[in-house]
Amino acid sequence: MGDEEVMTDIARKELRSYKQLPQIWYQIAPKFRDEPRPRSGLLRVRQFMMKDSYSFDIDAAGLDVSYKKHYEAYCRIFDRCGLKYMVVEADSGAMGGKESHEFMVRTPAGEDQIVSCDGCDYAANMEKATSNLEAWGDLAPEGDGKPLPVHTPGQKTIEDVAKFLGVSPKNKIKTLAYMAEEKDRAGKTSKLRPIVVLMRGDHQLNEAKLNATAGTLPRPMEEGEIKALFKSPAGYLGPLGIEWARDSKKDSDKPVLLVDKALEGRANLIAGANKEDYHLKNLTPGKDFHPTAYADLRSVTAGEACPNCGKPLRIDTAVEVGHIFKLGYRYSESMGLRVLDKNGKEVMPIMGCYGIGIERILTAAVEQGNDNDGFWLPTTIAPFEIVVAPVNVKDEAVRNAAEDIAKRLVAAGFDVVLDDRDERPGVKFKDADLVGIPFRVTVGKKVTEGTVEVVLRETREVRDVTISAIVEHFQGVLRRAG
């Protein structure tokens, strides 16, 4: 039983009336994952602590409120933890919900690819990401403007054909053939459904988008299947002269033609002619052939324009630290959760589900701030904010000053560790660099002048600070009232 089911089961026993709603229940508990072996360092492990919560509302408007509360609370939590995170619009289709957001931290060790913008807060996973394409000019019609066969001997790839005809791949159609296996209720393959996808010549199909559009993950069609179905050699498949399904549900005996949105409104394109060594010019979608549907099927690439602000998009790997999604009626329906509404009528509460991987906050912080010598933690989650390091504990003036500084900083409410080991300064500095303490106070010869060095671990920036003003200094940089 998943935690959603456990919570729904409790709700089934506890919730009777609309008057009890809304409810938000949370727990902090260990979770286990069946990993053959841990990967990505400490990011993927078999056991981890999870904060998860569940909301129950009387209607969708109530769920919107609970969802927004979590969204904002999660932003505050990750802000306070000092994480540089992105809020990513995600697809929650697999979980049966509708709206979903992931809180992601960029790191090369991450498992997910995220498209984001430095100019605004746009961020989306590859499955959801879009971009604004630069307009590209259509070719002028040739001849009488009707589909025109051209001899393209031996030219199969998009690039070859474009070069051969002296046009850009952006004026070409890329034709991809897939086979979807429709399953019957027993889960057996009951039917094969051909799906042909048209993309702009230079664009890449995103399989997750195709999967979401087709409702199943189709496999590439085999050459023999293409020949049998479309009477076309595999390298020369095109959309003309094939009777496509007008409606993917009603015309279930006909192949589906999905055309990427980037081709909508384009004219005089070039595609395969379903004949060896021939292509067709003057092809206009919606006029010369009729797509079953237009859909966003394209993979965004780095450098394309942000759909919000137009700045270049970037693509990075990232790790998820939090996830919120609307479960909708999935569990209340399947498990029979009902409450009485104002009129005494039984209604289904609507649910949301929200989670934070607690240790991931720490591991993501380490991934976010590290170099060859170790790492630095945001001050809010660092076990110690300041390490006080006397360079020579045998020097009484140095030792006394270090002890005094540490004592005053502790009294002011800072988390301080005093490294009073009898070690060489190099050893102490190396250890301090290694363990993530964001600030180091080096107490050395300048004690006689009444100053010490404060080192910011992240940038290694060094500042001389007057010993008498050390508490005020940290109150300033760590923004504390003392």
Ligand SMILES: [Zn+2]
């Ligand atoms: Zn932007």
